[in-house]
Amino acid sequence: MEKVKREGFSSSLVVFFATLSSAVGLGNIWKFPYIVGQNGGATFILIYLLCVLGVGLPVMLSEFILGRSSKKNVMGAISDVTPRKFFKSVGIFGIIVAFAISCFYTAVAGWVYSYIGKAILGKFRGVDTVQAKEIFDTTTVGPLQPVLWQVVVLIVSSIILIKGVRSGIERVARIGMPILLGLLIACAVRGLFLEGGKDAIGYLFIPSFKDISLVSVVMTALGLAFFKLSLGMGTMMTYASYFPDDNNLLGNAVKVIIGDTIVSLLAGMAIFPSVFTFGGEPGSGPGLLFETIPLIFSKLPGGNVLIIIFFILAGLAATMATISMLEVPIAYLSEERKISRKGAVICTSIVVAVVGLLATLSANPQGLLGQKFIFKMTFFNFFDYISSNILMPIGGLLLAILVGYFMKKERIRHELVEKSGNSVGMMNLYYFILRYITPVLLIIVFLSALNII
Numbered sequence: 001m002e003k004v005k006r007e008g009f010s011s012s013l014v015v016f017f018a019t020l021s022s023a024v025g026l027g028n029i030w031k032f033p034y035i036v037g038q039n040g041g042a043t044f045i046l047i048y049l050l051c052v053l054g055v056g057l058p059v060m061l062s063e064f065i066l067g068r069s070s071k072k073n074v075m076g077a078i079s080d081v082t083p084r085k086f087f088k089s090v091g092i093f094g095i096i097v098a099f100a101i102s103c104f105y106t107a108v109a110g111w112v113y114s115y116i117g118k119a120i121l122g123k124f125r126g127v128d129t130v131q132a133k134e135i136f137d138t139t140t141v142g143p144l145q146p147v148l149w150q151v152v153v154l155i156v157s158s159i160i161l162i163k164g165v166r167s168g169i170e171r172v173a174r175i176g177m178p179i180l181l182g183l184l185i186a187c188a189v190r191g192l193f194l195e196g197g198k199d200a201i202g203y204l205f206i207p208s209f210k211d212i213s214l215v216s217v218v219m220t221a222l223g224l225a226f227f228k229l230s231l232g233m234g235t236m237m238t239y240a241s242y243f244p245d246d247n248n249l250l251g252n253a254v255k256v257i258i259g260d261t262i263v264s265l266l267a268g269m270a271i272f273p274s275v276f277t278f279g280g281e282p283g284s285g286p287g288l289l290f291e292t293i294p295l296i297f298s299k300l301p302g303g304n305v306l307i308i309i310f311f312i313l314a315g316l317a318a319t320m321a322t323i324s325m326l327e328v329p330i331a332y333l334s335e336e337r338k339i340s341r342k343g344a345v346i347c348t349s350i351v352v353a354v355v356g357l358l359a360t361l362s363a364n365p366q367g368l369l370g371q372k373f374i375f376k377m378t379f380f381n382f383f384d385y386i387s388s389n390i391l392m393p394i395g396g397l398l399l400a401i402l403v404g405y406f407m408k409k410e411r412i413r414h415e416l417v418e419k420s421g422n423s424v425g426m427m428n429l430y431y432f433i434l435r436y437i438t439p440v441l442l443i444i445v446f447l448s449a450l451n452i453i
C-alpha cells in the first residue's frame with residue numbers, strides 16, 4: 001500500500017488563522033450573544049472565562065500535543081499513545097460528535113446563507129420587530145427553504161474540503177479571517193454609537209451576582225467553552241496534525257483563545273446595543289441574531305449594505321467552522337479506511353445532509369418535526385445540548401486523562417520544550433493543571449449536574 005503523503009499548513013501565521021477559523025464561528029456570533037442574554041450578561045461571561053482558563057486552555061493544548069506529535073487523524077493519534085481499546089472509543093466518540101454537531105450547525109449556517117440572499121434582495125429595508133420575527137420564522141419553518149440552504153452550505157464546504165489542506169482550508173482561512181475581523185469591528189463600532197450602546201457595555205462587562213443558579217450556569221458556560229473553542233472531539237487535534245514542527249503550541253493556544261474571546265465580545269457589542277435601543281429581549285434565544293441584526297441596520301443610513309456585509313461575514317465564519325468539524329471524519333475515513341479524500345468528503349456530507357434533516361425540520365416549533373420531542377427536547381435542541389453540554393465535556397475529560405496519565409511525559413516535553421520553545425516551568429504548570437485541576441473541575445460539574453453532589 002502506497003503511503004498517503006500528508007499535507008500540512010505552511011507557516012505559523014497560517015496555523016493561527018486556521019485554528020482561529022475553526023474556533024470562530026456561529027458559536028461566537030450566534031450562540032454566545034443569545035446564551036449570554038439568557039444567562040444574565042457579565043456574570044455569565046466571567047464564569048465562562050474561568051471555564052476557558054481552567055478547562056479550555058489545557059484541553060486545547062493537549063489536543064495540539066496529541067495531533068502534532070502523531071501527525072495522524074484522531075484514531076491514529078490516540079492509538080499512538082496507548083493501545084488500550086477503551087481510548088480507541090474516544091476517537092470513535094469524537095467522530096460521532098462531529099456528525100451530531102454538524103447536523104444542527106449546518107442548519108443554522110443555512111439560515112445565515114439565506115439571510116445573505118434576503119439582504120441582497122433588500123428584504124430587510126425598514127423592517128420593524130414584528131416583521132423581523134416573521135422573516136426569521138419563514139426562513140426556519142421549512143420544509144423546503146431551510147433544507148435547501150443547508151445543502152448549499154454542505155456543497156460549499158465540500159468544495160473547499162476536496163481541495164485539501166493547503167489550497168482549501170489554508171487559503172480560505174488566510175483570506176477569510178482578516179476580512180471577518182475587520183467587518184466585525186466595523187459592526188461593533190456602529191452598534192456602540194447607537195443610543196443603547198452604553199447599556200450594552202454595562203450589560204456585557206459589569207457583573208451583578210443576583211439570582212443565578214450556579215450549577216446550570218457553570219454547565220452552560222463549560223459547554224459553550226467547548227463548543228466555541230472546537231474542543232473535546234478531535235477538531236483541534238486533527239488541525240494540529242497539520243502544524244509545522246516549529247510552531248509554538250502554547251503560544252498558539254493562548255492567541256486563539258484570546259482571539260476567539262475578542263470576536264465573541266465584538267459580536268455582543270454589535271448585537272446588544274440594538275437590543276437595548278429597539279426594545280428587544282436579550283434572552284429571546286436562537287433567533288436573537290437573526291431578529292436583531294436586521295433591526296439595527298434597517299434603521300441606519302447605508303444599513304442595507306452593512307447588513308449584507310454582516311451576514312457574509314457570519315456565513316464565512318460558519319463555513320470555516322463547518323469545514324473544521326467535517327475534517328475530523330474525513331481525515332479518519334481517508335487515512336484509516338483508505339477512502340479517497342473526495343469520496344470521504346462526499347460520504348460525510350451526504351450523511352450530515354440526511355441526518356441533519358431531523359435538526360433542520362425541528363428548529364422552528366411550527367416546522368414539520370417542531371413538535372416531536374426526544375428527552376423533552378426537539379431534535380434541534382437535542383443535537384445541540386447533548387453535543388455541547390455532555391459529549392464534548394466528556395471527550396475533554398477523556399483527553400485530559402489520556403494526555404495527563406497515559407502519554408509519556410518525555411513526549412510532552414519534546415513537543416512543548418524542544419519543539420515549541422516553551423519553558424520547563426510552563427510545561428510543569430500545564431501538566432499539573434491537566435492532571436489535577438481540569439479533570440476534577442469536569443467531574444465536579446458532571447456530578448453536580450446529575451444532582452449527586
Ligand code: TRP
Binds near residue numbers: 228
Ligand atoms: N467553534 C466553532 C464555533 O464557535 C464551532 C466548531 C467548529 C466546533 N468545529 C467544532 C464545535 C468542533 C465543536 C467541535 O462556531
